[in-house]
Amino acid sequence: MATDQPAPPAIAIRDLDVVRGDNHVLHGVSLEVPAGKITGLLGPSGCGKSTLMRSIVGVQIVGGGEIEVLGAAAGSPELRPRVGYVTQAPSVYGDLSVAENLGYFGSLYGVGSDRIATTIGTVGLRGFEGRITGTLSGGQRSRVSLATALLNDPDLLVLDEPTVGLDPVLRDELWRTFGELAKAGTTLLVSSHVMDEAGECDELLLMREGRLLRQTTPAALREETGQQDLGKAFLTVIERSEQPS
Amino acid sequence: MSIRATGATARRVLLQIRRDPRTIALLLVVPAGLLVLLYFIFDGQEATFQKIGAPLCGLFPFIVMFLITSIAMLRERTSGTLERLMTMPLGKADVLFGYGIAFGLLAALQAIVVCSVGFVALGLDSPHGAWLVGLLAIGNAVLGMALGLLASAFARTEFQAVQFMPAFIFPQLLLCGLFVARDSMAPALDTISYALPLTYAYDALALVTEPGDLGGDFAVDVLVVAGATIASLGLGALTLRRRTE
Numbered sequence: 001m002a003t004d005q006p007a008p009p010a011i012a013i014r015d016l017d018v019v020r021g022d023n024h025v026l027h028g029v030s031l032e033v034p035a036g037k038i039t040g041l042l043g044p045s046g047c048g049k050s051t052l053m054r055s056i057v058g059v060q061i062v063g064g065g066e067i068e069v070l071g072a073a074a075g076s077p078e079l080r081p082r083v084g085y086v087t088q089a090p091s092v093y094g095d096l097s098v099a100e101n102l103g104y105f106g107s108l109y110g111v112g113s114d115r116i117a118t119t120i121g122t123v124g125l126r127g128f129e130g131r132i133t134g135t136l137s138g139g140q141r142s143r144v145s146l147a148t149a150l151l152n153d154p155d156l157l158v159l160d161e162p163t164v165g166l167d168p169v170l171r172d173e174l175w176r177t178f179g180e181l182a183k184a185g186t187t188l189l190v191s192s193h194v195m196d197e198a199g200e201c202d203e204l205l206l207m208r209e210g211r212l213l214r215q216t217t218p219a220a221l222r223e224e225t226g227q228q229d230l231g232k233a234f235l236t237v238i239e240r241s242e243q244p245s
Numbered sequence: 246m247s248i249r250a251t252g253a254t255a256r257r258v259l260l261q262i263r264r265d266p267r268t269i270a271l272l273l274v275v276p277a278g279l280l281v282l283l284y285f286i287f288d289g290q291e292a293t294f295q296k297i298g299a300p301l302c303g304l305f306p307f308i309v310m311f312l313i314t315s316i317a318m319l320r321e322r323t324s325g326t327l328e329r330l331m332t333m334p335l336g337k338a339d340v341l342f343g344y345g346i347a348f349g350l351l352a353a354l355q356a357i358v359v360c361s362v363g364f365v366a367l368g369l370d371s372p373h374g375a376w377l378v379g380l381l382a383i384g385n386a387v388l389g390m391a392l393g394l395l396a397s398a399f400a401r402t403e404f405q406a407v408q409f410m411p412a413f414i415f416p417q418l419l420l421c422g423l424f425v426a427r428d429s430m431a432p433a434l435d436t437i438s439y440a441l442p443l444t445y446a447y448d449a450l451a452l453v454t455e456p457g458d459l460g461g462d463f464a465v466d467v468l469v470v471a472g473a474t475i476a477s478l479g480l481g482a483l484t485l486r487r488r489t490e
Contacts, residue, residue: 020490057332061488075487080334091325095264096257104260107253108335132264148329 008071010035010156010187011056016065018051025051027210028065033189033203038182040201041191042234048210049191050088053158056189057085070155081109084149088160090141094134098125098144101133102151109152116151122177123147124170139166146174156187163192175200195231206234213241246338254335254343258317262351268313272355276305277362284367295370299454300423300447302363303378306352306386307446311414314348314393315406322397331487340485341394341478345387352386353379372456381453381467385446388470391477392442398484417443422451442473 011033018026026048033039041049054060055067058075067074070082092101102116120126123143128136133144146162159178163171175197178188182202190201198204199218206214206221214221214237218230227233262268280298287294321327330340356379364375371378396413400406420427420438427435427444438444449466452459 059328059332059488061490077334080332083332085329085332087325087329089325091329093257093261093326094324095261100257100260104253104257105333108250108330108333110249 007035009033010070011189012066012068013056014066016052016055016067017063018048018055018060019063020051025210026055029207029210029212030065031205031212031215033187033205035187036182036185037202038178038188038190038200039203039205040198041189041205041207042195042198043193043207043213045193047207049193049207050160052207053085053160053189053191057083057158059085081152082155084152084154084157086142086146086149086157086159086162088164090138090145092133092141092144092148094141095132097130097132098136099129101144102147105148106151111151119147119150122150124173139170142166143174150181154186157181157189159188159190161191161193163194163197171197195234198230198234206237208238208241213237246336246342250335250339251342251346254339255346258344258347259350262347269351272309272313272351273358276302276309276355276359279305280359280363280367291368294367295454297423298363298367299369299371299378300450302359302369303356303382303385303450303453304418304423304443304447305359306355306382307389307443308410308414308418309355310348310352310386310389311393311396312407312410314344314390315397315400315409316403317344318394318397319400319403319406327485328489331485337482337485341482344394345390345478348390349383349387352383352390356382356386369454371454373453373459377453378450381446381449384467384470384474388442388446388474388477391474391481394481395477395484398481414443417441420444421447423447442470445469445473 009032013032014030016026016029029052041052043049051060055062056069056074058079069079072079093104096104098120099116102119106116120129123146125140125143125147128140133141136144142162142165146159149157163174166174178190178200182188192198201218204214204216204218204221205212206216216224221230221233221237222228225233225236227236280301283298283301284294287297360375360379360382363369364371364378392413396409397406400409420430420434420441421443422438427438430438445466449463449470452463452466
């Protein structure tokens, strides 16, 4: 049986180095993010997840290495309509209503009002259109931020800790939304410092102190470590990486 | 640059300001109020009030626009919205001109109010037409905006941004010839004043609010102000970085 050519990865990074002042944030990170799947980027706070994501969307000054995103160099102008990026802190205008925020970002992408209405539904904010964004709860605000990135149905979504501060029900709903997006062909790169979210991902990138420890899957991680709990499995990986081999 | 994105940005900035009616009221009332104050300070000294009050009508918008632009742009930088915009299909020029159009409209409103109060209610003289003072006021407002945009790049906090007003604007006001004729200052200061854009802005206003031919000096003044505006917009555009540390 002829094997199908595997689809090219959505993101391919080779030897990425980022230095900020005296701080070496990323050390020779190499990885591939498969297309059309949910890849979880996991690691403790401050391990370089956000910097890696900023490098992928092309807003980070990088010290060395290559980043290819959807077949182009990271940050190329042609990628701007194709890559959605949601920062950790909601980056929307607090003094505008939900509808006005989405209206503005929508007009930059050239999408119509029906698409805006659909997106508001996707993030579960129907009924909040007229509310001033700054008066919403933190979780609602971050969903407005998420909605702006979903507006033009990008091929790649880079989401920096999208579920932080959300209640478990909302978190579950959001992961279901991510699953639906992936099923429809979107590539998702989602960061989290909560290991129990790793189980929701197809692929895992485990980071610590600016280095990539593993690129794996939840099943393979469990098998490798003999731990069912993914949090404990991550700890095992860390312990093994620190032991001299 | 696209008309759609520029227009959307201008509209968004105006929507934000509309959410803040107190700012609008301050923008419109304060300059006119200060002019009334000046009228009573120079009680019965019509010539002095004319000499200072008339050009001041065209300088208020410069001062105010510098301040609100530096704060507004600082907010865009610190809230993460600018970083997000830079990952979207939107040119730097769209951001700059979007702000320029929105604040230019506000400046026009402000100029109309302050010129009406000055030239109609308080009896200031405008031998070349109050409308010309109004036009210069709008031009100066755009210069103030461009300088404010540039200044915002050097501020980390709003406290710093507010201090740029006494640091960058007050010296220009003192040296421009409004309070003391430039040729009676220490020669070094007179020389420095030639390098400051506000000197030309004031000179144009002084010519317009005094009888006599406008002549070539007026054209030079207008050209220098326009050139300084374009130069600071260009420098300001350089500070809108797609990639940061």
